[in-house]
Amino acid sequence: MSAGAVGRAYPRLEGPAKVTGTARYAVEYPVDGVSYGWAVPSAVVRGRITRVDTAQALASPGVLAVLHHGNAPRLTPGPQTELWLLQEPAVHYRGQYVAVVVATSLEAAREGARLVHIDYDTGPHSTVLTDDHPGLYKPDHVNPSYPTDTAEGDFDAGYAAAPVRVDATYRTPAYHNNPMEPHATTAQWRDGRLLVHDSNQGASSVQATLAELFALPAESVRVVAQHVGGGFGSKGYAKAAVVLAALAARHVDRPVKLALTRQQLFGPIGYRTPTIQRVRLAADTDGRLTAICHDAISQTSTIQEFAEQTAVYTRSMYAAPHRRTTHRLVRLDVPTPFWMRAPGECPGAYALESAMDELAVAAGIDPVELRIRNDTDVDPDQGRAFTSRNLVACLREGAQRFGWAGRDPSPRSRRDGRWLIGTGVAGSSYPARSRPSSATATARPDGSFLVQVNATDIGTGARTAMWQVAADALGVPPERVEIRIGDSALPTAPVAGGSMGTSSWSWAVIRAAQALREKLRDGGPPTGEVTAEADTTEEVGGQPALPRYAYGAQFVEVRVDADTGEVRLNRMLGVFAAGRVVNPTTARSQLIGGMTMGLSMALHEEGLLDERYGDWVNHDLATYHITGCADVESIEAYWLDERDDELNPAGVKGIGEIGIVGAAAAVANAVHHATGVRVRELPIRLDKLIGLSDLA
Amino acid sequence: MKAFRYHRPANVAEAVAVLAAEPQAAYLGGGTNLVDLMKLGVQRPDVLVDVTRLPLDTVEELPDGGLRIGATVRNSDLAAHPVVRRAYPVLARALLAAASGQLRNMATTGGNLLQRTRCVYFQDTGKACNKREPGSGCAALHGQNRDLAVLDWSEQCVATHPSDLAVALAALDTVVEVHEADGPRDIPIAEFYRSPGTHPERETTVARGALITAVRLPPLPAARRSTYLKVRDRASFAFAAGSVAAVLDLDGDVVRDVRLAYGAVAHRPWRAYRAEEALRGRPFSPELAARAADAELAEARPLRHNGFKLPLTRAITVRALTELASS
Numbered sequence A: 001m002s003a004g005a006v007g008r009a010y011p012r013l014e015g016p017a018k019v020t021g022t023a024r025y026a027v028e029y030p031v032d033g034v035s036y037g038w039a040v041p042s043a044v045v046r047g048r049i050t051r052v053d054t055a056q057a058l059a060s061p062g063v064l065a066v067l068h069h070g071n072a073p074r075l076t077p078g079p080q081t082e083l084w085l086l087q088e089p090a091v092h093y094r095g096q097y098v099a100v101v102v103a104t105s106l107e108a109a110r111e112g113a114r115l116v117h118i119d120y121d122t123g124p125h126s127t128v129l130t131d132d133h134p135g136l137y138k139p140d141h142v143n144p145s146y147p148t149d150t151a152e153g154d155f156d157a158g159y160a161a162a163p164v165r166v167d168a169t170y171r172t173p174a175y176h177n178n179p180m181e182p183h184a185t186t187a188q189w190r191d192g193r194l195l196v197h198d199s200n201q202g203a204s205s206v207q208a209t210l211a212e213l214f215a216l217p218a219e220s221v222r223v224v225a226q227h228v229g230g231g232f233g234s235k236g237y238a239k240a241a242v243v244l245a246a247l248a249a250r251h252v253d254r255p256v257k258l259a260l261t262r263q264q265l266f267g268p269i270g271y272r273t274p275t276i277q278r279v280r281l282a283a284d285t286d287g288r289l290t291a292i293c294h295d296a297i298s299q300t301s302t303i304q305e306f307a308e309q310t311a312v313y314t315r316s317m318y319a320a321p322h323r324r325t326t327h328r329l330v331r332l333d334v335p336t337p338f339w340m341r342a343p344g345e346c347p348g349a350y351a352l353e354s355a356m357d358e359l360a361v362a363a364g365i366d367p368v369e370l371r372i373r374n375d376t377d378v379d380p381d382q383g384r385a386f387t388s389r390n391l392v393a394c395l396r397e398g399a400q401r402f403g404w405a406g407r408d409p410s411p412r413s414r415r416d417g418r419w420l421i422g423t424g425v426a427g428s429s430y431p432a433r434s435r436p437s438s439a440t441a442t443a444r445p446d447g448s449f450l451v452q453v454n455a456t457d458i459g460t461g462a463r464t465a466m467w468q469v470a471a472d473a474l475g476v477p478p479e480r481v482e483i484r485i486g487d488s489a490l491p492t493a494p495v496a497g498g499s500m501g502t503s504s505w506s507w508a509v510i511r512a513a514q515a516l517r518e519k520l521r522d523g524g525p526p527t528g529e530v531t532a533e534a535d536t537t538e539e540v541g542g543q544p545a546l547p548r549y550a551y552g553a554q555f556v557e558v559r560v561d562a563d564t565g566e567v568r569l570n571r572m573l574g575v576f577a578a579g580r581v582v583n584p585t586t587a588r589s590q591l592i593g594g595m596t597m598g599l600s601m602a603l604h605e606e607g608l609l610d611e612r613y614g615d616w617v618n619h620d621l622a623t624y625h626i627t628g629c630a631d632v633e634s635i636e637a638y639w640l641d642e643r644d645d646e647l648n649p650a651g652v653k654g655i656g657e658i659g660i661v662g663a664a665a666a667v668a669n670a671v672h673h674a675t676g677v678r679v680r681e682l683p684i685r686l687d688k689l690i691g692l693s694d695l696a
Numbered sequence B: 001m002k003a004f005r006y007h008r009p010a011n012v013a014e015a016v017a018v019l020a021a022e023p024q025a026a027y028l029g030g031g032t033n034l035v036d037l038m039k040l041g042v043q044r045p046d047v048l049v050d051v052t053r054l055p056l057d058t059v060e061e062l063p064d065g066g067l068r069i070g071a072t073v074r075n076s077d078l079a080a081h082p083v084v085r086r087a088y089p090v091l092a093r094a095l096l097a098a099a100s101g102q103l104r105n106m107a108t109t110g111g112n113l114l115q116r117t118r119c120v121y122f123q124d125t126g127k128a129c130n131k132r133e134p135g136s137g138c139a140a141l142h143g144q145n146r147d148l149a150v151l152d153w154s155e156q157c158v159a160t161h162p163s164d165l166a167v168a169l170a171a172l173d174t175v176v177e178v179h180e181a182d183g184p185r186d187i188p189i190a191e192f193y194r195s196p197g198t199h200p201e202r203e204t205t206v207a208r209g210a211l212i213t214a215v216r217l218p219p220l221p222a223a224r225r226s227t228y229l230k231v232r233d234r235a236s237f238a239f240a241a242g243s244v245a246a247v248l249d250l251d252g253d254v255v256r257d258v259r260l261a262y263g264a265v266a267h268r269p270w271r272a273y274r275a276e277e278a279l280r281g282r283p284f285s286p287e288l289a290a291r292a293a294d295a296e297l298a299e300a301r302p303l304r305h306n307g308f309k310l311p312l313t314r315a316i317t318v319r320a321l322t323e324l325a326s327s
Ligand SMILES: Cc1cc2nc3c(=O)[nH]c(=O)nc-3n(C[C@H](O)[C@H](O)[C@H](O)COP(=O)(O)OP(=O)(O)OC[C@H]3O[C@@H](n4cnc5c(N)ncnc54)[C@H](O)[C@@H]3O)c2cc1C
Pocket: A622, B026, B027, B028, B029, B030, B031, B032, B033, B034, B035, B051, B071, B072, B097, B098, B099, B100, B103, B106, B107, B108, B109, B110, B111, B112, B113, B114, B115, B116, B162, B163, B164, B165, B210, B211, B212, B213, B237, B238, B239, B240
């Protein structure tokens, strides 16, 4: 690729449209004769609907219809049982959608929803994850297709024989994705064809799911997702809102807009599963790891298995001769957990990188140095060399920029008035993968180019990045390129997820551009439009299975109020090695966004479940606290120049998730350094630290 | 959402008359609490009587040296008022520690005092709550109650009053001026709020339909040395995990007068009379402040998740008073 647009800090192409309010989100498209849907959640945890009384709702002004399992259009069963909505009387968790009220205004639909009376037969339920739950079982595999357990060497013997050992159990609560734009859809049926403007992370995948559910050929379903107000994984597949809107629009035979409320995001859209993680580490007196074991417990629902790959991070991060990882699940009467930024790696790294800190303390070795000593060029899991691994370089550069040298390792060694000050570090890693994609590139007679790929820009800057990649691949200045994304009518492409969007889409874009240049090579300037297509299915599928990872190092300084236990972040600094960076402006936002979300996980967020009701009771942003700007006094992200030719044509590793991995551990480790208190259950709130001084 | 009518009264008498005639009417201030609760179905008025155009939006210095604050003065304006900042810093600080800039621009003095509890069960019509639906039970008593009361709660309700402003006003011995169907009335703030008892749905001692027209701060020169300390779970935009409003008047090192009120501990802003008693007339020291807080909290009954509020309240009492003593 010629040096050109890639690597330059272009502002987002749609920035002006967004700040002037002309960029349209899913329910902002003007539609004639539109009506409004309101999703009705079940009021019980587990049971069966015995009666739905819609009379009062239907009599309420403006209400057009009430859909429920007794009258809703039929769906074709598919693998995602969570989407089997309004089809049967069974209720599997509290908050599951059991009806939709459609009305001529949003307010009328909401009022109608209150007037739908549903009777249930209920049974006993279980909604709390424990490490001795009788329902614990071993799933066949963990997400997406990793082995459930792994073992090499003899962990028990290795652990027993070691001079330095750590055995600690870490707990994380349920975390809830709260993108600014909720799951929202405008659905319209025309002549048996379905058009949805939907807030999702992958219009091609939503198209396929809707086609399957409504038994339609794919070309009869069009999904438009031009601008998406965040997703963090929660919009990775079709979710309830789009299915309910499509069902409702078909039932009332008019367009329907349906958006979930903030409260409704807490549960049915998926959430990060709570975890209970026991980590055991053993090392020789030099801190060289001899045995590693990570046992992870998480939850799934009774209707769909979701097996968070919590301990997978531990398989490849540090080397040791004796290693074991296990995953166990419990099926609870809860909504199915789902993706949240770095599923698996994020909670897993919290536990492992915390345990590494405990090991550093136990062995009396600096925690940066401990990680450097346990670096490995060969993936301990696959036994093959990493295509590139710059963990140590990240640690070194981070330590230098942060001013780590000379740190007094003893807890409570720094104080500024009432504030106890501490610093912490953690490693970070995230797989660099690609999925098959397709794209087209078109040369126009006026010398401009059109590049089309059904990528999704969930606020990340993906549109701008693809435009830069396309320009370089075409060998023209980006001003001559028009990029189109966010529509299932465009060439099929995978979701914006798993940090695979940029690598996958750019691969197809580059191949399409190359094919177009090939076509244009012989003739002069085209008289009509010339288009070339690319589909990377074969090429991606044929790529050798090598361990490809991005790495990072997270550094944090906190201060803890000795009297009240309040924890505040002084500064946070991350250094990452993630292949080529396409756009420094948008890359920086991704990295500091991930780091901030990790801070939020460490200090603030917690879904509070009430076992009696079986749902999270703090379901709004006034009571479910997310880190705010005032909590982030200083945050910096840097990246190393990294070239890895074994990745993909653009040489990128993906940066959407690496920023969150390890961040919570770095915060927790800093809190320990500040206070001497090791809080192993997130979030680290003041009530877990109060009592440090004699005042309290 | 229930359809409602909107009424803009020409004067106070008309506003009060509408509420007297309409059993399901409610006053609308900034709407930052009421409208949220209406969307959630927690409050379902037929008529909203918008009081924000009534001539109640001024801050007036009184001949006796006190201050009258109109009920519709916005929280932001009040916090920025030069007299408030100079003579009652505790009030300005309490206001600025609350909510967010946008909310404070909308929120009114009257609405702030009458905002409802943030108990999560109160805000969810799918859960049992005596305050929302008398007789349905109190889900919080044995539920998620980290944010709730440690003092003066009843089996029927363990909610806290969420306002920061009200805590400062409680410390300042504020008088609440209301207009009821039979005319105006003054109520000391200490008598304005109720304990939950067996009727948590009744939050104040005024009749339904009473309009707050103003709050009146008595002259209190000592309030120039006053502060509000609030501890919360994140750096901004969160309700208090604990808070204290404090006024300290020292004669040498002897406490001549002191006013203390706590937030986040009870169904009403909690005036800490016992702590004041323990401090008054004695030479000030942080240890004395700690003992005073202990005296106040001696009868506290923490719930399952909120025991931390006792050491927290004690710590901020000591800190607030020590800061004032050395200022
Ligand atoms: C996300 C969020 C965070 C917040 N954080 C904080 C915080 O940290 N600290 C804090 O103290 N507050 C906080 N608040 C609450 C905020 O302060 C209140 O919502 C606000 O003060 C209410 O004022 P208002 O004028 O908008 O009241 P409204 O919502 O208009 O009314 C509230 C109640 O008062 C009644 N009412 C209004 N005016 C009068 C009157 N003159 N006479 C009689 N009755 C009247 C209404 O009928 C209603 O019952 C927060 C609110 C939100 C939404």
